[in-house]
Amino acid sequence: MVDLSVDIAGLKLKNPVLVASGTFGSGKEYSELFDINKLGGIITKSVTLNERRGNPPPRIYETPSGMLNSIGLQNPGVKKFLEEDAAYLKSKGIPFIVNIAGETVEEYCEVSKIISQDGRASAIELNVSCPNVAAGGIQFGTDPKILRTIVDCVKNVVDKPIIVKLSPNVTDIVELAKAAVEAGADALSLINTLIGMGIDYKTRKPKLAKIIGGLSGPAIKPVALRMVWQVRQAVDVPIIGIGGIMNHEDALEFMIAGASAVAVGTANFVNPLATIETIDGLTKYCNENKINRLQEIVNTLS
Amino acid sequence: MYLENCEIVSNIRVAEDIHKMVLVSRRIAETAKPGQFLHIKVSEDSNPLLRRPFSAHDAGNGFVSILYSVRGSGTELLSKKKSGEYLDVLGALGKSFDLPSAKNCLLIAGGIGIAPLYYLAKKLKENKNNATLLCGIRNGKDAKITEEIQRYCNKVYISSEDGETGQKGFITDIKINYAEFENIFVCGPKLMIKRVNELIRDINANCQVSLEENMACGIGTCLGCVCETKRGYERVCVEGPVFNIKDIKW
Numbered sequence: 136m137v138d139l140s141v142d143i144a145g146l147k148l149k150n151p152v153l154v155a156s157g158t159f160g161s162g163k164e165y166s167e168l169f170d171i172n173k174l175g176g177i178i179t180k181s182v183t184l185n186e187r188r189g190n191p192p193p194r195i196y197e198t199p200s201g202m203l204n205s206i207g208l209q210n211p212g213v214k215k216f217l218e219e220d221a222a223y224l225k226s227k228g229i230p231f232i233v234n235i236a237g238e239t240v241e242e243y244c245e246v247s248k249i250i251s252q253d254g255r256a257s258a259i260e261l262n263v264s265c266p267n268v269a270a271g272g273i274q275f276g277t278d279p280k281i282l283r284t285i286v287d288c289v290k291n292v293v294d295k296p297i298i299v300k301l302s303p304n305v306t307d308i309v310e311l312a313k314a315a316v317e318a319g320a321d322a323l324s325l326i327n328t329l330i331g332m333g334i335d336y337k338t339r340k341p342k343l344a345k346i347i348g349g350l351s352g353p354a355i356k357p358v359a360l361r362m363v364w365q366v367r368q369a370v371d372v373p374i375i376g377i378g379g380i381m382n383h384e385d386a387l388e389f390m391i392a393g394a395s396a397v398a399v400g401t402a403n404f405v406n407p408l409a410t411i412e413t414i415d416g417l418t419k420y421c422n423e424n425k426i427n428r429l430q431e432i433v434n435t436l437s
Numbered sequence: 438m439y440l441e442n443c444e445i446v447s448n449i450r451v452a453e454d455i456h457k458m459v460l461v462s463r464r465i466a467e468t469a470k471p472g473q474f475l476h477i478k479v480s481e482d483s484n485p486l487l488r489r490p491f492s493a494h495d496a497g498n499g500f501v502s503i504l505y506s507v508r509g510s511g512t513e514l515l516s517k518k519k520s521g522e523y524l525d526v527l528g529a530l531g532k533s534f535d536l537p538s539a540k541n542c543l544l545i546a547g548g549i550g551i552a553p554l555y556y557l558a559k560k561l562k563e564n565k566n567n568a569t570l571l572c573g574i575r576n577g578k579d580a581k582i583t584e585e586i587q588r589y590c591n592k593v594y595i596s597s598e599d600g601e602t603g604q605k606g607f608i609t610d611i612k613i614n615y616a617e618f619e620n621i622f623v624c625g626p627k628l629m630i631k632r633v634n635e636l637i638r639d640i641n642a643n644c645q646v647s648l649e650e651n652m653a654c655g656i657g658t659c660l661g662c663v664c665e666t667k668r669g670y671e672r673v674c675v676e677g678p679v680f681n682i683k684d685i686k687w
Contacts, residue, residue: 160658195661404654
């Protein structure tokens with residue numbers, strides 16, 4: 136019997152396969168296609184203090200082996216989220232991590248506090264790296280001092296594990312990783328999307344209404360892998376690897392690079408069963424290679 | 438909604454760059470309603486990455502079909518698929534047309550917009566409605582796409598931009614009395630929909646429009662395919678593709 140379980144800073148998951156923020160809703164839709172209780176956990180869409188409308192369309196654009204998105208953090212606000220999404224997730228009994236975004240340090244703290252006090256979430260993921268917000272987002276995750284301030288502030292008001300989701304749009308992600316950990320982050324998740332753009336040469340207009348957006352999908356996997364590996368060598372906290380994971384082979388690569396768990400995002404749009412196939416693939420891999428505990432392979436790049 | 442591996446029965450070019458594909462399907466075919474769409478994986482790998490949405494052109498008796506125009510890499514690939522090959526299909530998705538019964542209905546199709554209106558026309562006839570069809574095409578080469586639907590319609594008006602078939606000009610140039618119709622159904626280019634909106638401004642009909650938008654997930658989780666309505670940004674894949682024309686913000 137293969138042991139796929141993993142402990143992420145006290146958060147005990149039955150397998151290391153999660154779904155990435157912004158790609159899975161709260162599970163209602165995908166639950167029509169497979170048993171979402173099989174997932175290791177669900178990371179919810181970014182929640183802000185107040186409702187956000189999001190950006191005007193076009194919000195998405197397909198690129199080679201990837202896609203750009205500029206959704207703009209559309210969400211119903213933390214209060215409505217707790218009333219509806221959190222209730223649904225709790226009723227299903229799946230561990231869920233609430234992703235939190237904000238425009239100010241105070242907002243991050245306030246939303247984190249509300250989520251923590253509510254108690255139903257298993258952990259909090261701080262979205263300090265979303266590149267789609269005009270004010271705030273992009274600065275937090277690119278400046279070690281500001282990042283420290285947020286993590287420090289949130290640490291004081293929550294009693295849940297804090298995961299910091301790092302932005303790849305920086306010169307040295309290790310510097311940011313260290314800052315987050317020194318300020319008290321219990322775990323790190325990386326990477327968020329890479330900032331990109333698309334152009335329509337016939338109309339000479341940008342493909343996205345907000346011009347720039349975040350690139351995700353298989354195209355970014357090499358960058359994500361590299362960053363997971365670099366961060367793993369520099370810090371001790373658990374890492375959740377994100378970036379173009381489509382199948383169990385990709386998941387294994389991230390774990391070998393140093394991730395204890397992975398989050399599958401864009402792949403859900405392409406193959407709704409990608410997460411389940413990944414979990415099954417990991418089990419099969421362990422059986423075939425006589426590995427009793429999947430966590431044995433974490434950080435084993437030779 | 439269901440995820441089905443569907444065998445291609447046929448994939449035939451019916452007009453200049455317009456193709457019709459028939460797929461074997463059990464559960465999607467049973468549940469698909471006019472106005473809903475199928476989200477189809479067109480490549481075996483990551484290029485192109487995303488599925489492509491196509492309205493249900495027809496469904497029932499163990500088959501679903503789509504009518505599509507070749508516009509880019511995804512549809513180009515789709516046009517090369519052969520009978521006997523399989524496609525990964527997610528469907529049927531989205532909000533369907535509200536079907537009246539025993540009413541005077543007007544169907545307005547702009548080019549490939551005729552795709553969902555064929556299935557609709559079939560169901561309207563089953564429900565004992567009287568359907569009038571306005572169908573605008575680019576030129577005579579597209580005329581084939583207007584043929585089959587005519588058997589479900591009492592009156593048919595065709596227009597083509599070059600005048601080769603029917604009246605010359607746009608379908609919205611055709612003089613009819615919109616006020617005669619209690620239900621209007623529209624599908625086609627945005628400019629056409631806008632023009633229809635102006636033409637029916639003062640009449641009381643229930644006018645439903647099928648919109649399209651580039652999609653990623655197709656099921657409402659990514660929030661990528663929104664359009665603006667009176668209620669804010671709504672998802673074309675869940676709150677749509679069918680919207681009340683008066684709710685759309687231009």
